[in-house]
């Protein structure tokens with residue numbers, strides 16, 4: 001689950017008296033462990049969260065046109081799928 005915030009950017013230099021609000025993801029809760037990661041508290045953990053969002057196609061094991069989402073932190077990803085993840089160091 002994601003929560004959103006909006007930040008205002010003052011564009012007075014090009015549009016006097018106008019501010020534009022841009023939404024951004026402020027926190028994400030891992031669907032596996034339930035821990036919430038806030039972008040303002042720990043950007044490094046936050047940026048490692050993997051968010052899956054897809055629709056099951058015809059004959060999908062999840063159901064035809066089933067909307068599937070998963071937010072998973074790096075710790076749960078490694079513990080659940082780590083042995084199958086291919087890694088290459090750069």
Ligand SMILES: [Zn+2]
Pocket residue numbers: 030031032033034035072073074075076077
């Ligand atoms: Zn987790």
